[in-house]
Amino acid sequence: MASGRLLQKKIxxxxxxxxxxxxxxxxxxxxxxxHLVYPGCFYASPKxxxxxxxxxxxxxxxxMIKGYVDEWVAEKLAVRYSVNGTEHEYLLxxxxxxxxxxxRANREGKSPIPRPPDDxxxxxxxxxxxxxxxxxx
Numbered sequence: 001m002a003s004g005r006l007l008q009k010k011i012x013x014x015x016x017x018x019x020x021x022x023x024x025x026x027x028x029x030x031x032x033x034x035h036l037v038y039p040g041c042f043y044a045s046p047k048x049x050x051x052x053x054x055x056x057x058x059x060x061x062x063x064m065i066k067g068y069v070d071e072w073v074a075e076k077l078a079v080r081y082s083v084n085g086t087e088h089e090y091l092l093x094x095x096x097x098x099x100x101x102x103x104r105a106n107r108e109g110k111s112p113i114p115r116p117p118d119d120x121x122x123x124x125x126x127x128x129x130x131x132x133x134x135x136x137x
Contacts, residue, residue, distance in 0.1 A: 016075040024060060025068040028053055029077065033093070037111040039125075039133045040096025044069060044080055044089035079124045083114040092116045094124045 020026050031053045036042050043049065046065035054060045069091070072078040078091045090113055115121075121133055130136070 016077050019075055020068075020071050024064070025071055028060070028065060028068050029072060033096075036093060036096055037113050039115070039121075039129075040093040041111070041113045041116065042091050042093075043113065044091045079116075079120065081116045081120045083117065090114065090116070092120060092124060094126070 017026055017029065020029065028049070032042060032049060035052050046062040046069060049065050049069070050060065050062045054065075069078065072091075073080055076094070078093050080089050081092055082089050115133075118135060121135055122130070125133065125135075
């Protein structure tokens with residue numbers, strides 16, 4: 001897994017990010033980007049997000065992060081998915097691949113997070129990213 005990710009400066013004038021309810025919600029979103037695994041996935045668990053993104057912030061709770069995740073989904077910054085009918089939920093960040101120029105899938109380690117189903121990838125990833133994840137047009 002990569003040790004970090006690129007944060008594009010265009011995020012500072014994103015209408016979707018600006019629409020989030022608080023700076024803490026925006027901070028959580030941007031800091032989570034460094035933890036995403038190819039092709040832009042992470043656990044939807046507020047506890048896991050809290051543990052990895054805000055381990056030192058006692059004022060930020062898992063309940064707050066649950067609300068932040070709901071906002072990201074509402075703003076289409078993230079999509080919830082599950083795999084094979086399991087109860088575990090994950091997040092896909094649809095613009096991840098477009099915002100990681102030069103990312104090479106063959107250099108990414110094995111992900112602990114299951115890949116989204118192809119129908120989810122087709123519905124939410126921009127068509128120009130399909131080839132990067134092995135989908136045919």
